[in-house]
Amino acid sequence: MHRHLTISPDPIDEASLTAERKMSDGMGAAICFSGVVRGSEGADAITAIDYEAFDKMARYQFGLLFDEVEKRWPIESIRLVHRTGVVKVNESSLWVEVIAPHRAEAFEACQFLIDEMKKVVPIWKRAIPE
């Protein structure tokens, strides 16, 4: 399984990432998920979220999750980008692409990866109020 992980303060250029996609002839499904900073946290308006990562551990824990995905589904490729630092409202903090032979596997693996990430990968957020 191809794995590509970026944890970085750089903006996520989804159009470029999409243009760089590689799929073999056996693959029939690609899903991209973008998590985008919303203009409010609960009742409060915000301007951005500041993401902090424990970088070394985050990379290790993402690696364990990728191992688990590879065990469960016949995924050809995962690419995942998580921004750190200040991410403004309407910008993506997370981008995940999963490539699989069939649609159901791609959807399952993508949701599993995001669900588990939110439990174990050491990244935290702090809302920046208006």
Add this chain to the structure above:
Amino acid sequence: MHRHLTISPDPIDEASLTAERKMSDGMGAAICFSGVVRGSEGADAITAIDYEAFDKMARYQFGLLFDEVEKRWPIESIRLVHRTGVVKVNESSLWVEVIAPHRAEAFEACQFLIDEMKKVVPIWKRAIPE
């Protein structure tokens, strides 16, 4: 809910579609699904799939599905492109983007739309063997 439907023989330019994405500040999730022609149908190697659509009815039936999505989930935008004619192996025949406030809604609506499309939208395929 913003709706954009294309049924056309033109190749699907996913990078451009991604670059043209619009989301309001209340939206936190965007999913794109690409359905790609695989190199085999069952045991047989193929070079392409030829898609035929009953165009007028397909547009009407997609419209009913979009209505249903709008009733069930707070989706801001659906963009859907389905190719017709000959689509070569490794090219996308279908591209769907769903934009929602939260991830779960985006995933549910996207899967619902594709599941239901495969039941009611009058499009058929014919594999082109090697």
Add this chain to the structure above:
Amino acid sequence: MTIPVQFYSYFKDLTGCESATVTLDADATIQDLLDRLFDRFPRLAEMPNSILVAVGVEYQPRDHVLRDGDEVSLFPPVQGG
């Protein structure tokens, strides 16, 4: 009344036509139309439950009553995506 019928997908191969017309009595149903088509195109009758029928752009059941001016489409299960 004379009802135009359009065929899609491999129904064009089964019938050898893209379209046909069927003359029916007033108040004829889709089932009446199908019975007439099965006489003319016996291969179409081989899997009668796999035939989807639309009048205009909407699916209709077998007991739907046809009206002059209706356009009927016959096709196999859809396969988009």
Add this chain to the structure above:
Amino acid sequence: MTIPVQFYSYFKDLTGCESATVTLDADATIQDLLDRLFDRFPRLAEMPNSILVAVGVEYQPRDHVLRDGDEVSLFPPVQGG
């Protein structure tokens, strides 16, 4: 042994530090380390069950025995995405 401890997220606010060191007896556990830190940083003790503990890059339970050279990290529930 002397164990370096790193704090993340709002644990830096609760303790006022990015990192600290704790001197412990051989075979001390993570719980022993936490008890020492709770004495020094009482606000950290307010929600003891919400503290996640890693040794190096792996999560470890409270009864995990620490070794000289271990690097410990303390942080609240994670919130990626």
